[in-house]
Amino acid sequence: MRIDRRQFMMGSAALAASLGVSPAFAQQAMLRLIFWGGQPRADRTYGVTDLYTEANPDVSIDGEFLGWEDYWTKLATQTAGGNAPDICQMDYRYIVEYARRNTLVPLDEYVGGVLDLSNFDEDQIDGGRIDGSLYGISLGSNAGSTLYNATALSNAGIEIDPMSMTYPELLEAGARFAEAQDGMKLLSDGSGVELLLENWLRQKGKALYTAEGEPAFEASDLIEWFQLWNELRAADACVSAEVQAADVGPAQTSVLTTGQAATAFKTSNQLVAFQEINEDNIDIAIYPKISEDSTGGHYRKPSMFFSVTSSSQDPEAAAHFINFFVNDIEAGRILGVERGIPADSEVRQAIAPELDEKSRAALEFVANLGELAGPLPPPPPPAAGEIEKALITKSQEVAFGMQSPEDAGQAFFDEVNSILERGSVN
Structure with a gap:
């Protein structure tokens, strides 16, 4: 029988509680994160999760990444089974389907609290809205x-x-x-x-x-x-x-x-x-x-989103991590523009002078489309x-x-x- 680290910690916490013991990790928020991409994206992502858990030792994050096709197959299977990770990477063409099936958590109640979008480009916020509710936080804009x-x-x-x-x-x-x-x-x-x-x-x-x-x-x-x-x-x-x-x-x-x-x-x-x-x-x-x-x-679109799934036992903790991922300047330096141009203007301004040649080229490409870029199309159907x-x-x-x-x-x-x-x- 195989038991993963998260199951072990949850089981240990339950046992400790039954014995009247309150070890530190019993109070931990244990978050699972899944995303698509290759090793370079994974290295950047895990660099940020390490940075976050160092600053928030009461939180642990287990990450997993897959290729594009395998990712959607696994996410669909986990969602159907009610055991999807707390945080999932979401694409513009799929977010409507997942949101309307009530498999994602609306994040509006966290905005202005643990989720600060005050420096976000408005079109990047709107891109994550479905039927008036916010289901996705843009991880960057691209074209x-x-x-x-x-x-x-x-x-x-x-x-x-x-x-x-x-x-x-x-x-x-x-x-x-x-x-x-x-x-x-x-x-x-x-x-x-x-x-x-x-x-x-x-x-x-x-x-x-x-x-x-x-x-x-x-x-x-x-x-x-x-x-x-x-x-x-x-x-x-x-x-x-x-x-x-x-x-x-x-x-x-x-x-x-x-x-x-x-x-x-x-x-x-x-x-x-x-x-x-x-x-x-x-x-x-x-x-x-x-x-x-x-x-x-x-057109300039949200390259991808982080969304919180309905399976999450601690959506507020998940929202807090997403806030760090998109707003923290040190996190922005680690991520660069691999997921797109940062939607937070302060992060964008802070990292722009430090970007390498290709990162600057990607940023300038999106910024200089001029009349070649038109309005963002409506969200695609489910x-x-x-x-x-x-x-x-x-x-x-x-x-x-x-x-x-x-x-x-x-x-x-x-x-x-x-x-x-x-x-x-x-």
């Missing part, structure tokens, strides 16, 4: 971005303007890059990247979802999207379906890190993590524009996570030649509507 291997592009004689590159330019440059680089392609396959599709739709004056949670695009848009990526594949501008299928999420398995592509469509806060595990110079650019005169489809997975599957079917763009575009549009209708019934 969609193209991370690219500047060393490989330079060696191939390819120049891009990181703040104005277009899909037509990348299509033309792809063949030249492939000829100059043995086995490396210019682009990763972005046809299954939801944020990239959303950016492309926004440039066309459309969106993924309306405020009511309905599709804000047509089947014809999806057909055009899949056709674009078929054209990029045909031009030898992006990796093959087989190569892209092995890119399962973590930075370590990305085609950018494995040297199979010179670009990856990510978010700005990931620049730091990618540079830490790549010897070549990794730089940052916008998502491609559909034409030179496009204003772009970017079924958005399922739709994102469906997009990945459908994009792979097109890439492998199992479906034409025409058939796939219509089929995916029908599936989106089916998922949303099913979600509204639930």
Whole structure:
């Protein structure tokens, strides 16, 4: 039989209480924390938990991190079983679903008390509100971005303007890059990247979802999207379906890190993590524009949140830790901008002069989007996570030649509507 440290301490505390003994740890707040990310994020996170427990010896924090896909599977299983960790990392596309199922604790009662948001950007606070209640505390702001291997592009004689590159330019440059680089392609396959599709739709004056949670695009848009990526594949501008299928999420398995592509469509806060595990110079650019005169489809969003789950036995202690995580300047120095630009203005101002080159580049990228950045879209519907997975599957079917763009575009549009209708019934 296996018993973890938290179970042991809880059992010991109960035994001590039954014997009339009050050891110090019997009064401890024991918090569990779960988040997605790689080792660099874990190192920064645990650096902050150590800093917090040193200042608050009556609190212990057990942390766990997983890759993106495994994270949501485990969190869903733990939530369904009623044993979710006290604090979970939450994404903008999933927070509505978890909040409306009453699996997260509203944090409004702690604001102004153990949770100080007085120096937070208002849009970062609003991003964590669902149906008028605050369920998520932003861990930073970011924007969609193209991370690219500047060393490989330079060696191939390819120049891009990181703040104005277009899909037509990348299509033309792809063949030249492939000829100059043995086995490396210019682009990763972005046809299954939801944020990239959303950016492309926004440039066309459309969106993924309306405020009511309905599709804000047509089947014809999806057909055009899949056709674009078929054209990029045909031009030898992006990796093959087989190569892209092995890119399962973590930075370590990305085609950018494995040297199979010179670009990856990510978010700005990931620049730091990618540079830490790549010897070549990794730089940052916008998502491609559909034409030179496009204003772009970017926006600044909460990169992720910390939320308190309904399973927590001490939500106030959890809120107190979150407050430290986002507001303490020393914690901010440890975290840097790996999770995005700090939402607290004092933390942001304190750490900005101390940032390394790539952290400053990520900060400046978000700050200097200008007219390329539009308003934050409404929170996605509860079924958005399922739709994102469906997009990945459908994009792979097109890439492998199992479906034409025409058939796939219509089929995916029908599936989106089916998922949303099913979600509204639930």
